[in-house]
Amino acid sequence: xxxxxxxxxxxxxxxxxxxxxxxxxxxxxxxxxxxxxxxxxxxxxxxxxxxxxxxxxxxxxxxxxxxxxxxxxxxxxxxxxxxxxxxxxxxxxxxxxxx
Amino acid sequence: xxxxxxxxxxxxxxxxxxxxxxxxxxxxxxxxxxxxxxxxxxxxxxxxxxxxxxxxxxxxxxxxxxxxxxxxxxxxxxxxxxxxxxxxxxxxxxxxxxxxxxxxxxxxxxxxxxxxxxxxxxxxxxxxxxxxxxxxxxxxxxxxxxxxxxxxxxxxxxxxxxxxxxxxxxxxxxxxxxxxxxxxxxxxxxxxxxxxxxxxxxxxxxxxxxxxxxxxxxxxxxxxxxxxxxxxxxxxxxxxxxxxxxxxxxxxxxxxxxxxxxxxxxxxxxxxxxxxxxxxxxxxxxxxxxxxxxxxxxxxxxxxxxxxxxxxxxxxxxxxxxxxxxxxxxxxxxxxxxxxxxxxxxxxxxxxxxxxxxxxxxxxxxxxxxxxxxxxxxxxxxxxxxxxxxxxxxxxxxxxxxxxxxxxxxxxxxxxxxxxxxxxxxxxxxxxxxxxxxxxxxxxxxxxxxxxxxxxxxxxxxxxxxxxxxxxxxxxxxxxxxxxxxxxxxxxxxxxxxxxxxxxxxxxxxxxxxxxxxxxxxxxxxxxxxxxxxxxxxxxxxxxxxxxxx
Numbered sequence: 001x002x003x004x005x006x007x008x009x010x011x012x013x014x015x016x017x018x019x020x021x022x023x024x025x026x027x028x029x030x031x032x033x034x035x036x037x038x039x040x041x042x043x044x045x046x047x048x049x050x051x052x053x054x055x056x057x058x059x060x061x062x063x064x065x066x067x068x069x070x071x072x073x074x075x076x077x078x079x080x081x082x083x084x085x086x087x088x089x090x091x092x093x094x095x096x097x098x099x
Numbered sequence: 100x101x102x103x104x105x106x107x108x109x110x111x112x113x114x115x116x117x118x119x120x121x122x123x124x125x126x127x128x129x130x131x132x133x134x135x136x137x138x139x140x141x142x143x144x145x146x147x148x149x150x151x152x153x154x155x156x157x158x159x160x161x162x163x164x165x166x167x168x169x170x171x172x173x174x175x176x177x178x179x180x181x182x183x184x185x186x187x188x189x190x191x192x193x194x195x196x197x198x199x200x201x202x203x204x205x206x207x208x209x210x211x212x213x214x215x216x217x218x219x220x221x222x223x224x225x226x227x228x229x230x231x232x233x234x235x236x237x238x239x240x241x242x243x244x245x246x247x248x249x250x251x252x253x254x255x256x257x258x259x260x261x262x263x264x265x266x267x268x269x270x271x272x273x274x275x276x277x278x279x280x281x282x283x284x285x286x287x288x289x290x291x292x293x294x295x296x297x298x299x300x301x302x303x304x305x306x307x308x309x310x311x312x313x314x315x316x317x318x319x320x321x322x323x324x325x326x327x328x329x330x331x332x333x334x335x336x337x338x339x340x341x342x343x344x345x346x347x348x349x350x351x352x353x354x355x356x357x358x359x360x361x362x363x364x365x366x367x368x369x370x371x372x373x374x375x376x377x378x379x380x381x382x383x384x385x386x387x388x389x390x391x392x393x394x395x396x397x398x399x400x401x402x403x404x405x406x407x408x409x410x411x412x413x414x415x416x417x418x419x420x421x422x423x424x425x426x427x428x429x430x431x432x433x434x435x436x437x438x439x440x441x442x443x444x445x446x447x448x449x450x451x452x453x454x455x456x457x458x459x460x461x462x463x464x465x466x467x468x469x470x471x472x473x474x475x476x477x478x479x480x481x482x483x484x485x486x487x488x489x490x491x492x493x494x495x496x497x498x499x500x501x502x503x504x505x506x507x508x509x510x511x512x513x514x515x516x517x518x519x520x521x522x523x524x525x526x527x528x529x530x531x532x533x534x535x536x537x538x539x540x541x542x543x544x545x546x547x548x549x550x551x552x553x554x555x556x557x558x559x560x561x562x563x564x565x566x567x568x569x570x571x572x573x574x575x576x577x578x579x580x581x582x583x584x585x586x587x588x589x590x591x592x593x594x595x596x597x598x599x600x601x602x603x604x605x606x607x608x609x610x611x612x613x614x615x616x617x618x619x620x621x622x623x624x625x626x627x628x629x630x631x632x633x634x635x636x637x638x639x640x641x642x643x644x645x646x647x648x649x
Contacts, residue, residue: 037326
């Protein structure tokens with residue numbers, strides 16, 4: 001199969017993730033959409049790695065996974081904290097800070 | 100035995116004898132500023148784990164101070180050794196550049212972080228709780244605000260001394276960020292400095308709900324923007340087949356030595372380059388707080404603990420502008436005719452929106468946030484110059500901006516009432532009568548923000564606009580000067596409010612800080628005046644440092 005198809009899939013996944021971040025209201029779901037975007041990036045890296053015949057892209061995919069894991073740790077900690085103090089993880093309920 | 104081996108060999112093959120893999124060559128001495136700071140951060144974690152609670156605060160403060168000072172000394176030693184000028188080169192197998200702009204920005208970052216650490220450690224401002232002095236950070240970050248666990252933590256005198264290792268990790272990432280010489284290092288450094296900042300934002304002692312909300316907003320938007328940056332990195336990698344800055348620049352300008360068929364097909368695809376470059380720029384402009392991506396700035400600046408806000412405002416901007424300059428001047432100079440109009444547009448919108456929206460603000464921290472957006476616009480005007488003067492003027496402006504910002508936020512921590520910091524502007528009325536010294540110092544910072552002559556802000560703005568004008572960006576300079584005038588209006592309005600209106604009877608009091616915050620404010624005032632009255636030496640220093648290595 002032509003590897004370029006995987007690039008289209010990566011772009012599609014990235015777009016789904018970005019759309020999800022913009023339209024979903026639950027912080028956890030928003031965060032999952034961000035992770036989907038990161039994984040779409042990984043797919044693009046690996047595909048380009050195959051296209052170019054060098055391993056850089058595959059190595060970068062590992063780095064991305066580690067970063068994504070670190071982000072999950074921080075992100076879930078913050079979201080759980082705000083859920084415990086407000087009993088809601090909706091990004092619309094967090095509205096103390098405005099003009 | 101032998102038959103087993105022969106059967107086995109049907110579906111396995113003997114591996115080649117392992118070849119010697121050459122170990123990468125790492126120039127530890129040239130990377131020492133970053134290594135020292137990260138080492139101090141790791142030691143800080145060990146201190147948290149093993150030292151008794153009482154001794155952690157002095158140990159952490161000492162460790163952070165020593166680490167930052169030692170790293171600054173290492174930067175000075177490298178610069179004195181000529182690594183900023185003629186010995187500039189690329190270290191760590193092409194991952195990190197050691198050159199003039201990198202060392203200049205690292206030095207600035209380390210000094211700014213040292214000042215910020217002093218404001219983090221301040222324990223005289225809040226009234227003592229249960230006989231123990233407390234700082235601006237929550238007794239226990241995990242305890243629910245207003246809950247039983249929080250009361251117990253306060254009663255037991257817990258303090259969040261983890262902020263010191265966190266800030267050191269953030270500084271470590273920031274030191275790498277402007278020096279990153281490939282896109283992977285850029286992305287990793289971005290995350291290394293962003294993640295601790297998200298946590299720091301959530302740790303305010305007062306108004307914890309707002310603080311946590313600011314952390315959630317910063318985290319979600321920050322992760323969103325870094326995903327865009329990463330996809331841009333993927334596209335640029337697809338375009339050039341490499342993530343090294345010099346490699347991509349070669350492919351962009353068409354001067355690669357060998358072109359294989361795969362590279363020939365992808366590098367003919369300009370969509371990869373343009374979209375990839377735009378996405379990476381977007382990620383950086385988010386960190387800078389430029390206008391289409393500025394929405395997080397006021398909320399996060401207002402909600403975060405004020406020392407963290409000062410650190411974030413000063414250091415993040417320095418690091419992110421360093422990375423932005425290197426990306427535009429080293430990777431994408433071949434695309435100059437494509438990115439310059441875009442950056443023109445972003446700079447104009449940023450200056451105008453920052454200045455105009457700031458006029459309507461009623462909270463000091465939000466006001467300073469919008470002023471930082473406007474300053475990002477002025478800095479972008481210098482970035483668009485695409486000339487050596489552009490680089491050196493932006494470097495100089497970053498120094499002036501960083502210390503004024505740190506000083507201004509340090510003053511904000513002093514003005515307090517029963518609910519903690521009194522950040523509403525109406526409460527600042529008549530502050531000049533109640534505490535002339537603090538009001539005068541804040542006035543100096545505001546005048547520097549406004550760019551009044553004899554303050555550092557004027558010298559910085561003059562350098563940036565001069566570089567922009569010489570590169571033919573006259574409309575940009577005109578918009579810049581006009582929005583500076585609008586900005587000056589609201590800075591002067593605050594000064595008038597402080598000095599020429601009656602103090603309110605229920606107004607805030609001005610806390611007397613310890614030597615830590617006093618040092619921070621004094622350094623801010625001193626640099627504001629020195630860089631304003633005699634900027635020549637520092638301009639020359641920035642001019643000497645203004646050459647990127649490739």
